[in-house]
Amino acid sequence: MGLLSPNFFINTIRIGTVEGASCVNFGNNAPSGFESYKKLNQGFGSISGDNNSIEGLRSLLSDSAIMDMLINSKENEIPGWTQDLIKEKLKKEKS
Template identity: 55%
Template sequence: MTFLSPNFFIGNIRIGTIEGASCMNMGNNYPTNFQNHKKHNQGFGSISGDHNSLEGLRSILSDPDVIDLFNQGSQAEELPQVVKELLEYQLQKNQEDEEQSVSIHHQQK
């Protein structure tokens, strides 16, 4: 078989799981611009072993999805328009709240 031959022979292959934003490549390939993103939220954790008992367990997970928007895409890419609008709105609202607070503070003096 020659170097970079388009032929490959596999007698048997078994893939149990591909996870964690992974990929499986076969043959002669050169993945370019491959990106992966993985998010793992776990409010409790994991338990292993025998004869485990959990009673009265309570767990809370807070996951603001807006933050996830910033983790997608490359650093050089521009923010999506909806994110820009949300940020502009929030900045404007914060400025108005701050101006109102300063105004009230001056009136009290």
């Protein structure tokens, strides 16, 4: 094999997680147009460890799906009737 050989040899590759707009590429690649949107609604959180006790817990989560629709609408125009509904809903929430 020559000094500038296009070949390479890897014994082991260990990949834990590939998610969202991530990718694993080998060779000649030109990935483009990757987008990712992730939403996590968690009103409480998480508890880890030993001997935990949770008593009298109260939690409230308010999730407005309108914001999700606006964030995900980059490629497609939102129809006029939907825009009117959103405006009406936002007015009601403000008052």
